[in-house]
Amino acid sequence: MTLQLRVYVPPHPLIKHWLAVARDGSTPSTLFRSAMT
Known part of the structure; x- marks a missing residue:
């Protein structure tokens, strides 16, 4: 079984x-930190 993750952007x-x-x-x-907050 393969796990597929779907990410909605x-x-x-x-x-x-x-x-x-x-x-x-x-x-x-x-x-990078600024982009993550």
Whole structure:
């Protein structure tokens, strides 16, 4: 049995931006923390 997780991301420009910032491996830790709050 395979577990599939479905994540809903609302189609909002700011949400897309902050998710991109959080996913980028070269994002500085302070900016990452800001994206997560």
